[in-house]
Amino acid sequence: xxxLVIVAFLTxxxxxxxxxxxxxxxxxxxxxxxSCGVEQQQIQSVMEWLES
Numbered sequence: 690x691x692x693l694v695i696v697a698f699l700t701x702x703x704x705x706x707x708x709x710x711x712x713x714x715x716x717x718x719x720x721x722x723x724s725c726g727v728e729q730q731q732i733q734s735v736m737e738w739l740e741s
Contacts, residue, residue, distance in 0.1 A: 715725040 711726060715727045717725060
C-alpha cells in the first residue's frame, strides 16, 4: 500500500509540474533533470563547440 501511495504522489507531482509557468530561460531545478526547454540539437551544437 505504501508503494502505491508514493507512485500516486509522484504522478500527481509530475502532472502539477506541467502547470508551472515556463521560465524565460532554461533552468536546472534538480540533479538528474531530464530536460530544460532547450532542443537537443542546440545542446549538441554547444557541446561540440566547447570540445573544440
